[in-house]
Amino acid sequence: MKRLFLTFCLIATLLTTLTSCERKGGEIGSGNTGPIKVGIYGDLSGQTSSFGQSTKNGATMAIDEINKAGGINGRQVEFIFEDDQGQPAQAATVVTKLVNQDKVHALLGEVASSNSLAAAPVAQAAKVPMITPSSTNPKVTQVGDYIFRVCFTDNFQGAVMAKFAANTLKAKTAAILGDVNSDYSKGMTQYFVEEFGRLGGTVIDRQAYTQTDPDFKGQLTAIRAKKPDVIFVPGYYGQVGVIAKQAKELNIKAPLLGGDGWDAPELFEIGGLALDGNYMANHYSVDDPSPAVKKFVDAYRARYNVVPDAIAALAYDAMQVLADSIRRANTTDPAKLRDAIAATKNFAGVTGSITLNETRDAIKPAVVFELRDRKANY
DSSP states (O other): OOEEOOOOOOOGGGGGGGTTTOOOTTTSSOSSOSOEEEEEEEOSSSTTHHHHHHHHHHHHHHHHHHHHTTOBTTBOEEEEEEEOTTOHHHHHHHHHHHHHTSOOSEEEOOSSHHHHHHHHHHHHHHTOOEEESSOOOTTTGGGOTTEEESSOOHHHHHHHHHHIIIIISOOOEEEEEEETTOHHHHHHHHHHHHHHHHTTOEEEEEEEEOTTOOOOHHHHHHHHHHOOSEEEOOOOHHHHHHHHHHHHHTTOOSOEEEOGGGOSHHHHHHHGGGGTTEEEEESOOTTOOOHHHHHHHHHHHHHHSSOOOHHHHHHHHHHHHHHHHHHHHTSOOHHHHHHHHHTOOSEEETTEEEOBOTTSOBOOOEEEEEEETTEEEO
16 A cells, blocks of 8 residues: 655653652662663553563564673663553553562553553653653653653544545545544544544544443444445454454445554454455554565564564564663663653664654654455555
8 A cells, every 4th residue: 555654743640659669760770780671561461462462572572682782882681571451550550560669771661552641650750761662642752751652643643544534535524433431542533533624524423432342333333324435443453353344244335444553463363354445554564675674574473473563563663762772871870861762863663764853752654554355455
């Protein structure tokens, strides 16, 4: 499919638990000696466990490569992974442990924006730099100056899919089917609706679900009655696979559109051929002919016997950006490391060149895929 090089120019309730045991910035883990400790958190046992496993795989591969090459300025990297079960409150809890008990120098995580939004205030209060590989809600980095991301944001990918709907698919009307409790879904919806309206399109129906809903036929039947040209589904792969199957069963012809939350091997296991003819935005393509992508994909496949999704690639990039920042800072002092991460410019990542702007967000391109024959086609 067409690659869109559109440039992006554009909770804290658990903090009280830190007051008696808050780690002061620079108190532990500053300096230039000893191992570099990285805390990684994600979902390994909940409804988005594919995200957590891909994060762990990508980051682990990067760390092993870094250590094999001599570490960072002669220091080896150690990591501690915590399962947050895909729950915001648990994300805040495990990050509190990583910061106060494990004394990590930096954090990587999460994927789901709601979980990052819960954990980021803990990192910010403790002055521990946190890089989210793939939380796309704009509010995540707004938590504070110790919070970064290496992915594009929802206002960008929401606008990309609105432009794709209006300009490529020539859609005039759209329906929305989103997760009412998901910050990711709500943010994507907002930006899709704004851009689609700016381009002359009309949203003629909005339906909602929650992550635990097993059936979507009621919402889809209501949407079918309105006959939209496209249906925007800014959800995660587990629900999207079922939605695609049920839309097919209801003989809905309008294509489903979505974002990077669809990206997981399980999407095709759940939705199968019912996903044919639908479209999603994502961060990179395994079919990109660039040497960096080919090297990463081949190494990942050899190691894990699976094709790396974008979550894995972004976790790999996040760890490499962190390593590059520590090299440049020549220290794990929190404030100096924070400043080095913020100064990241033109870093050559697997998912593209990474430059962080003044809001600590990555300026990145997006790729739009057509789903067909149980794969995302570039």
